[in-house]
Amino acid sequence: MKRLLPLCLVLALPLAGQEHAAYVPATLSLPETPASPTLGAPPPAGAVVLFDGRNFDAWFKKKSKEWLVSDGPSRWKLVDGAMEVVPGADSLVSHAVFGDMKIHAEFRTLGAPTNSGIYLQARYEVDINETYGRTDGTPCGGFGNCSPVKPAARASRPPLAWQTLDIEFTAPRFDTAGKKTSPARATVFLNGVKLYDQQELDPPKGAAGRLGEAPTGPLILQEHGAPLQFRNIWVVPSVP
Secondary structure (H helix, E strand, C coil), rough: CCCCCCCCCCCCCCCCCCCCCCEECCCCCCCCCCCHHHHHHCCCCEEEECCCCCCCCCCEEEECCEEHHHHCCCEEEEEEEEECCCCCCCCCCEEEECCEEEEEEEEEEEEEEEEEEEECCCEEEEECCCCCCCCCCCCCCCCCCCCCCCCCCCCCCCCCCCCCEEEECCCCCCCCCCEEEECCEEEEEEEEEEEEEEECCCCCHHHHCCCCCCCCCCCEECCCCCEEEEEEEEEEEECC
């Protein structure tokens, strides 16, 4: 396997060859894969619960290109204890901000093509794309499309099956003058399979790059034109 290189993070792009494909809801039952060992994991002591199936109190709607500015409450919908992305309703931003952290989030795709992601500190995106049974295109759980480096494995489950992302994130470090002394790093597990191990992250580019880097920041759940669902989202802040 090639040595993992530093990555830069940008907005997710559709799967290769699907730029103009119409969204098709999943209706067929595909062969099941083993459930993630962390599926349904309860928040441990000290965790900040960002979604427990009841409301959107921990989130606000981002204001178009002003990612850290509130444009009112969420316009997504609640469906059987999950939050469902409403296409065109924009992304959600957490009120809470974090530095070093451990993140647990569960999601499921509802059809294809799917394009979404979880932004760490509103800057570093972990992609959510429907890649079950595929070896081309953007891998689910990858870090954007500005590097040829891919995750160490493909571990996505079929549409309509719940999946997990467990992420250990180390924020960038800065000296007293504001100069960065250490880059951000992340270890990512998709459905219990390690995709990256303490991967060094380049400064974000594209839309996220306008924010620059910082010691802390919120999470963003991306709306990018396709419905999908999230549930059981919590964060354990880590002490540097």
